Amino acid sequence: xxxxxxxxxxxxxxxxxxxxxxxxxxxxxxxxxxxxxxxxxxxxxxxxxxxxxxxxxxxxxxxxxxxxxxxxxxxxxxxxxxxxxxxxxxxxxxxxxxxxxxxxxxxxxxxxxxxxxxxxxxxxxxxxxxxxxxxxxxxxxxxxxxxxxxxxxxxxxxxxxxxxxxxxxxxxxxxxxxxxxxxxxxxxxxxxxxxxxxxxxxxxxxxxxxxxxxxxxxxxxxxxxxxxxxxxxxxxxxxxxxxxxxxxxxxxxxxxxxxxxxxxxxxxxxxxxxxxxxxxxxxxxxxxxxxxxxxxxxxxxxxxxxxxx
Ligand code: P6P
Numbered sequence: 001x002x003x004x005x006x007x008x009x010x011x012x013x014x015x016x017x018x019x020x021x022x023x024x025x026x027x028x029x030x031x032x033x034x035x036x037x038x039x040x041x042x043x044x045x046x047x048x049x050x051x052x053x054x055x056x057x058x059x060x061x062x063x064x065x066x067x068x069x070x071x072x073x074x075x076x077x078x079x080x081x082x083x084x085x086x087x088x089x090x091x092x093x094x095x096x097x098x099x100x101x102x103x104x105x106x107x108x109x110x111x112x113x114x115x116x117x118x119x120x121x122x123x124x125x126x127x128x129x130x131x132x133x134x135x136x137x138x139x140x141x142x143x144x145x146x147x148x149x150x151x152x153x154x155x156x157x158x159x160x161x162x163x164x165x166x167x168x169x170x171x172x173x174x175x176x177x178x179x180x181x182x183x184x185x186x187x188x189x190x191x192x193x194x195x196x197x198x199x200x201x202x203x204x205x206x207x208x209x210x211x212x213x214x215x216x217x218x219x220x221x222x223x224x225x226x227x228x229x230x231x232x233x234x235x236x237x238x239x240x241x242x243x244x245x246x247x248x249x250x251x252x253x254x255x256x257x258x259x260x261x262x263x264x265x266x267x268x269x270x271x272x273x274x275x276x277x278x279x280x281x282x283x284x285x286x287x288x289x290x291x292x293x294x295x296x297x298x299x300x301x302x303x304x305x306x307x308x309x
Contacts, residue, residue, distance in 0.1 A: 108222030119224025136280025
């Protein structure tokens with residue numbers, strides 16, 4: 001159990017996190033606080049624009065993106081940053097650090113007008129040379145925020161586990177769960193892209209498996225709270241297969257798949273694609289490339305990707 005009131009910074013120092021990574025995470029935590037305020041005060045209306053993936057943006061997508069890019073600029077440690085909401089990465093030549101940070105500023109933002117939980121996702125790599133390498137090469141940390149009844153920030157550091165912090169009433173992130181571990185089997189499922197059952201009977205077989213097992217459905221349409229549910233309960237599976245209109249899948253490799261695969265690997269879970277390969281072994285060809293996503297309890301992910309093979 002974590003000791004009382006262990007602050008974000010104290011915990012990272014105690015776990016021996018690299019100073020620069022701690023500093024980047026400090027700025028990320030600050031951006032999460034500002035985004036949280038903007039969600040509670042901001043308008044949920046559309047911005048009339050689209051992001052690089054052709055998804056319509058709401059005003060908060062753009063505000064969250066600005067908040068994060070400003071904080072990462074202040075850190076002086078990110079040489080290149082890439083946002084799901086921007087076509088091209090941003091380079092800061094004068095920065096002393098050489099890190100690459102990819103982020104999804106407000107994942108599931110279309111759910112905010114329904115007052116459902118949404119989130120922000122970050123991946124941190126030690127250098128900006130990404131194209132041609134595996135998505136997991138040089139990845140040093142990943143984290144995500146959930147804006148729900150509680151504001152949580154869950155982080156994973158390479159080889160140092162996966163840990164949850166909660167924003168308290170004086171604006172500090174305090175440790176709530178250290179060394180989160182995912183069990184190998186599960187009775188929860190979060191099935192994305194259900195329309196695939198019609199074009200791929202094997203996906204229908206997967207649904208039948210879960211109904212036969214009398215597993216419990218836990219799916220909100222927001223990847224961040226849906227995956228946080230798995231880390232919170234200690235077991236589960238989240239699936240998002242490809243379909244004819246999205247042959248590489250819908251979710252983005254650098255902004256969603258790789259950060260969550262990294263987090264779940266650090267929590268003894270797995271993050272695979274539909275072929276059953278580790279998402280982190282995917283070769284990066286484009287900042288906005290897509291991936292299929294099968295994340296959670298390792299035995300369940302294996303059973304499901306075997307059924308889809
Ligand atoms: P669908 C949200 O737009 C998102 O990118 C993920 O957060 C979520 O898992 C997925 O799309 C939901 O997709 O097809 O169910 O709307």
